[in-house]
Amino acid sequence: GAGVSQSPSNKVTEKGKDVELRCDPISGHTALYWYRQSLGQGLEFLIYFQGNSAPDKSGLPSDRFSAERTGGSVSTLTIQRTQQEDSAVYLCASSMGTAPSTDTQYFGPGTRLTVL
Amino acid sequence: AQKVTQAQTEISVVEKEDVTLDCVYETRDTTYYLFWYKQPPSGELVFLIRRNSFDEQNEISGRYSWNFQKSTSSFNFTITASQVVDSAVYFCALSEAWGSQGNLIFGKGTKLSVKP
Numbered sequence: 001g002a003g004v005s006q007s008p009s010n011k012v013t014e015k016g017k018d019v020e021l022r023c024d025p026i027s028g029h030t031a032l033y034w035y036r037q038s039l040g041q042g043l044e045f046l047i048y049f050q051g052n053s054a055p056d057k058s059g060l061p062s063d064r065f066s067a068e069r070t071g072g073s074v075s076t077l078t079i080q081r082t083q084q085e086d087s088a089v090y091l092c093a094s095s096m097g098t099a100p101s102t103d104t105q106y107f108g109p110g111t112r113l114t115v116l
Numbered sequence: 117a118q119k120v121t122q123a124q125t126e127i128s129v130v131e132k133e134d135v136t137l138d139c140v141y142e143t144r145d146t147t148y149y150l151f152w153y154k155q156p157p158s159g160e161l162v163f164l165i166r167r168n169s170f171d172e173q174n175e176i177s178g179r180y181s182w183n184f185q186k187s188t189s190s191f192n193f194t195i196t197a198s199q200v201v202d203s204a205v206y207f208c209a210l211s212e213a214w215g216s217q218g219n220l221i222f223g224k225g226t227k228l229s230v231k232p
Contacts, residue, residue, distance in 0.1 A: 033218075033219060033220075035220075042222055042223075042224045042225065043207065043209075043220075043222035043225075044222075045220065045221070048217045048218065055217055056217045056219065059219070089159065091161065095218065100217050101149065101212060101213045101214075101218040102166075102168070102211070102218070103218060104151070104163055104166050105163075105220060106163060107153070107160060107161035107163075108160070109158070109159055109160045110159055110160070
């Protein structure tokens with residue numbers, strides 16, 4: 001595709017339920033990032049993928065959060081037993097991956113998660 | 117520790133005014149990259165510029181210009197002759213070449229409102 005796509009655009013769930021958020025990066029981009037944007041915390045890094053492996057999971061806030069990437073393309077962020085404090089916009093970004101610390105990251109439109 | 121500070125939370129100007137958005141960063145790395153992103157009301161983060169730590173030349177792109185000063189650890193962004201379409205939240209971000217995988221450290225953002 002032309003840009004990074006994410007689905008769903010909005011998700012409302014009840015506390016305690018599991019949710020899956022999907023990211024489809026720009027074709028050919030090997031690096032993929034998940035960030036979370038919330039009113040109180042701003043934009044926070046969650047996890048980084050290079051290909052299918054995740055060398056940096058340091059930003060995941062708890063063990064309820066996990067992510068995977070298959071085929072070096074689509075990634076899924078899973079939040080188990082959602083809590084109200086998980087409500088935020090979850091943003092995905094991708095970059096070429098040849099030099100991750102220097103590459104420009106391009107962002108998707110985000111998934112707005114609301115936990116009731 | 118790495119940090120990005122955008123001291124201006126909100127700025128309001130009238131169309132055609134010039135406006136400068138401030139960004140101050142902290143890092144121990146000698147090699148790093150600085151970015152500006154725009155987030156319009158639609159929510160998607162739009163890449164504006166990337167600058168590496170060895171290039172202190174100012175950059176101009178149309179009505180946008182950036183002033184990078186290592187001596188004051190600042191990377192300020194100026195919009196000349198602002199327009200209503202410039203209304204958005206602007207984020208400054210830092211990526212370190214060493215010790216990170218390219219995950220961006222964002223400032224809290226500056227909300228710019230341009231009134232007609």
